[in-house]
Amino acid sequence: MATVGILTDTSASIPAPLVKELGIELVPYYIHRGLETLRDLIDVEPEAFARYLKTATKLPTTSNPSPGDYLAGLQRLAERTREIVVLTMTSKGSGAYQSCRAAVDILRERMPKIRVEVVDTLQVAMSQGWAAIEAARAALTGLSLKEVMEGAVEVARQGMMIQTADTLRYLHMGGRIGRAQHLVGSLLNIKPLIGMEDGVIVALGTARSRSKAYARMVELMRQRVGEGARIKVAFTHVAALEQLEQLRRRVLAHFDCAEVLISPLSPVLAVHSGPGTVGLSFFAV
Numbered sequence: 001m002a003t004v005g006i007l008t009d010t011s012a013s014i015p016a017p018l019v020k021e022l023g024i025e026l027v028p029y030y031i032h033r034g035l036e037t038l039r040d041l042i043d044v045e046p047e048a049f050a051r052y053l054k055t056a057t058k059l060p061t062t063s064n065p066s067p068g069d070y071l072a073g074l075q076r077l078a079e080r081t082r083e084i085v086v087l088t089m090t091s092k093g094s095g096a097y098q099s100c101r102a103a104v105d106i107l108r109e110r111m112p113k114i115r116v117e118v119v120d121t122l123q124v125a126m127s128q129g130w131a132a133i134e135a136a137r138a139a140l141t142g143l144s145l146k147e148v149m150e151g152a153v154e155v156a157r158q159g160m161m162i163q164t165a166d167t168l169r170y171l172h173m174g175g176r177i178g179r180a181q182h183l184v185g186s187l188l189n190i191k192p193l194i195g196m197e198d199g200v201i202v203a204l205g206t207a208r209s210r211s212k213a214y215a216r217m218v219e220l221m222r223q224r225v226g227e228g229a230r231i232k233v234a235f236t237h238v239a240a241l242e243q244l245e246q247l248r249r250r251v252l253a254h255f256d257c258a259e260v261l262i263s264p265l266s267p268v269l270a271v272h273s274g275p276g277t278v279g280l281s282f283f284a285v
Contacts, residue, residue, distance in 0.1 A: 002139035004148045005077035005084045009065055009096055010040040012087070012129035013236055015263040022136035027073045029096075029268040033060040038267075046264035050239035054275050062268050064089075064096040070103035078107070078114050083145040086118045087132045087152055092199035093124065117149045119156065122199035125269060126234035126261070126281035127159035155283055160224050161196050162204060163236075163279030164213040193217065210278075214247045217280065218254055225284045227254060233282040234261040238270045240278050247278055258285050 007025040008014075019026060028039040031049075038044045053059075070086070077084050086104070091097035097120045104116045121128045135152035143151070191213040193204040204220060207213035225231060233251060237244045244262065251257070265273060273279075 002136065003081065003083065003142055004135075004139035004145050005081040006087070006132055006136040006139060006148075007070075007073050007077055007084060008087045008128065008132040009089060010266045011089045011094070011096075011124055011268055012132055013125050013263050013266045013269060014129040014133060015261055016041075018133060018261070022133065022140070024132055024136050025073045025077050027065045027069050029065060029266070030063045031060050031268055031271060032063065040266050040268040044267045046267055046270065047239070049267040049270055050264075050275050053270060054239070060271055062271050064094045064099055067099050067102040067106065070100045071106055074103060074107050074114075074116065075111075078111055082114055084114065084116045085135055085139075085145065085149050085152060086116065087121050087128060087135065087156070088118065089124050089128055090122045090196065090199035091120045092122070093201065115145060117145060119149060119152055120199075121152075121156040121159075123156050123159055123161065123196055123281075125161055125163075125236055125265060125279065126263065127156065127161040127196065127283075129263075130159055130232065130234065130281060130283060131156040158283040159281060160221070160283070161279060161281045162193060162217045162220055163195070163273065163277060164191050164193050164207070164210070164217065165273055165278075166191070166276040193220075195220075210243060210246070214250050214278075217247065218250050221251070221280075221282065222254065225255075225282075228256055230256040230258055230285050231282045232259040232285055233257055233280055234263060236263055236265045236277075236279045236281065238265050238273055238277040239275045243276070244278050247280065251280065 009027045031038040088097040131152045134155045138148045191207045195204045
């Protein structure tokens, strides 16, 4: 049993078996589709949601967990531990961090003996997910709250997310385009590459085919950590497992991969990235 509990949200896109194995508490985002309100990864699963997105004429909207959602998750963890680390999506792209802070204030009033630290990862997808995974693993080895938190902060700081898609239509329509706005008008045969810098989505360039986009992604990784570097890498996708395999082979040929994970992006992120999206999140070890 871990001495420190780990809580994050569904945007982290952590593979479900790892969530269960490591005892990570997940708080769901929300997807609003017409009159329906769906809880991410509870009421809607990645595969079925991607099929829906391919035919959608109007995008659903999304919203972050409420303070009440975070409070419920914290209370569940408080039943088995007195120390908790929470890792949220970038505060510059979501209100989750502020929502979580409000929940922690309530928890401290109700349960003053529970210690909680909240980390704004300034990341998203599996760059956020890796921080939570490594924090949970550290907690299982018996490290202190301070050590678990500091390790998670370092993984988030080192992490890099790179993503490409057939179009930026979904990101643009969803209002999450960040500093990559200028790519929206690109020709249809151009594959945009985006990443995260200081908590904000940024453009990392364009390519004229998927193959060239994947080659550029590998080059960006080499610039970040060097050829042959030892890394942990997670590949993410939205209904694009076959295309993902092409990228996976390229990455494995250029880096010493200590751990490789494959996971669909959670539906709440699929709303903004769209079907056909392929990406990766990695950090040096």
